[in-house]
Amino acid sequence: MDFAILNGKISGSFDYFTRKTTGILITPPVASALGEGQSKTVNGASKTNRGWEFLLTYHGQRSGDFNYNVTLNFSHFRDKITDLPENVRPAYPGNIDNTIIGHSQFDIFGYKTNGLFQSQAEVDAAPTQIGAGPGRIRYVDINHDGKIDANDQTWIGTTLPTLEYGARIDLTYKKFDLSIFGSGVAGRKGFDVYTLFNNLMHSRENVGPGVFDGWTPQHTNTNVPALTLKDNNNEGRTSDYFIVNTSYFKLRNLQLGYTILPKAVFTRLRVFAMAENIFTVKSSKYLSPDPERIDLNPIPIPRIFSFGVNASF
Template sequence: TIPVYQKDGSTFAGESGAGYSDRNNPLHMQYLSRWNNATRLTTFGNVFVEIQPIKNLFFRSSIGADNANFLRKVISPTFSEGALSRTTNSLLYDQNHFLSMTFSNTLRYNWTLHTDHRFNFLVGTEYVKTDLDFQTTRKEGFALQTREYFTLNAATGNTNVTGGSTGNRLFSQFGRVDYNFADRYLLAVTVRRDGSSRFGANNQYGIFPAASIGWRIDKEAFMQNNPIFSELKLRAGIGRVGNQQIGDLARFGLFDTRYGTTLSQLVGGFWEQYMNIGTAYSLNGSNTGTLPSGFVQIQAANPDLKWETTDEINTGIDFSILQNKIFGSFDYFSRKTTGILITPPVASALGEGQSKAVNGASKSNKGWELVLGYRGDRVGQLRYNVQLNLAHFRDKITELPENVRPAYPGNLVNTIIGRSQFDIFGYKTDGLFQSQDEVAKAATQIGAGPGRIRYVDINDDNVINDLDRTWIGTTLPALEYGLRVDLNYKNFDVSLFGSGVAGREGFDVYTIFNNLMRSRENVGPGVFNAWTPQNTDTRIPALTLKDNNNEGRPSDYFIVNTSYFKMRNIQLGYNLTPKAVFSRLRIFAMGENLFWFKNKSYQSPDPERIDLDPVPIPKTFTLGVNATF
């Protein structure tokens, strides 16, 4: 435990010697950051013009912009805190400018033939331009440690400036035809041609057609005056969509200058330089003065990069019964995705700059979505509505080219082909070793010993190694669901919305921090129940400062049920009696992310977060007024 202040209260306290890597006094770190600030200014808008040159023909042109400017200022003063210190102060400015503009033009024509035949025709183009400029400036050496003195021109030490820019362009041409016969039979056909600057000239454009049909059964003569169905509609669709979500420069070969760059590693709690990867080179061999910089390749070009495509077939039904009291819909879909965009890891033996973006795996998805709702009868002055949403889907990797295998879990023995991309790959465990005799009788396992995790020899070769990894769970939930309830009583209204997942597994990364002993870091309360010869009825390994058993490896030791239900929104409102100025006046209070229910053994502070982000999704409370004039 580190005391907050020195005994005399003169300054913040710190550790007296080398030790934990997270040993900084947190209150002192907060105090040192008191002058830091960040500002973001965002402006956006859209203007359009629509004209009707002739009857039923409409031309619309619109332009929209989204502009954001970000500036972050970080002041790092010198300090001394026990064994820790910062001897050089610095000022950092981090800024970027983002601008996205969208220019759209459409021509729409409506045509009715003999009353029952209605057509809508639409053609158009859209151009999207996105740019991002960024720069970071860091200067060292300030004579005074006052907030006002930390300006760039007051620095006398080292200066480091980095920056760059990126952007992309998307141009689309599209057309759509809608046909409606007597409000009973519906047909829609769409074709898009999208071109992206993220792909090479040979594959820059993709064509994405789609079609859908619908049948309003409730409009048929034989359904008139039906006592059960108020609405009944069947629908189906087929189509293709494209995905261009890859880096703006993914198709290019990239080179970088790394003048004087060195790599560092953490040794004994301190960063030490161990390799110079700089590109500076002395042409005359003197190695003095300002040296010219060479270039190093950081990415290989791929001129054949193209659109990732997904083909989908879907069917559905919309219905309401008992005079619209009960309503709902059901959808079933089947998707096949090919040419998934990915930048797979590359073996170091291939040398620098061989990493490149490719069109890799293929996968299929199948699933369904169900919506059920009830519009309740008025009970006195109480009105209520309830709606339930359910969804389920499963995916499967169907093709995995050799060059992208390292980007997916699995190995040559247990391939992911035929499995979900959300499946978890790792070791199975079988409790803890209880004695040296158990260790001797088990498969050879480096680091094994009493109180250590025992791993299962999957392939029965009497050795625990990478070939014993297998599939140990899935982060894909069996069911996703949501529930909404709306209540109205006199002038009061209440709405509640919650959602969650069921049948989901995942790594509880907080088990590592709470149950495993680690050198030079704080540990959680779980270590108080660690294995000892006198405390064998536990799943927490024996304490050790050196993890020779590699117990942090992916294994089912960390797999838990991560299902949850979260109350996402509760709102209470009151409608005031409108005055002459207002046609409606309502005050309300709202809370978001208020509480949740989860498996007790799941230690994450927020069940929605299954990563190591220490910041949970915040609870928010809002008071507001809705006024209509």
């Protein structure tokens, strides 16, 4: 739906989409004992995709030499696995009791945590957990069978944002023009690899400053486990200990220009200065430098400054 109101001062569009996809082709992993050449492409999950996009522009009324336009955009997307053949289930997150059906392929499957064990008495009273001890991460017994194992994994978040949004402002005054653009996401969670590097010890690797806040019997007001090089508790496993708010807003582009109208050679000459990836607003709980890149190698996008000339003959 496209629309314009108030004599075109406000315009925009709204789109809603839905799609069903069946038999998605995948190459599931095979046991190494089967030897090389055993991998094959088969039909995997079927799923639905639904979402919407909304665009809104306000065309400012010219006031003398000043004019401006403001554009906002919002979107939402969600996919859901609707069918999963038995022969490809190991290729998707989930287990026998808790499959990915009804969830998104971007949902996170892992363990829930409940702080750190503070004493041996807490360890003795808790479900059996290999590697448990004072100062170790406590995992939640999801299926209430009295022990912590792979069957206690559940869905602990999604890397899909609830909302994606952006804003662009264009202003002109006489021969000057200014353009500002920013965008971000809201309602998203993801894995923070810096929490792993910062809070846990790793043999033959440097450690982050988080280890200085590690649990000890004299320092229990912390979420950093007791320091150890022997991870009997398997604390690097996927769990909500590493899942944090990865929502963010980025001021992506700022451009200032000045237009010259020379009488000879050029019909129009514009000089400009531009800055990209100027700053990011993110949750203080997300330690990695760039929440837009929630992966195991979150190298931040560089900040760029440039100058240029646009010429018309």
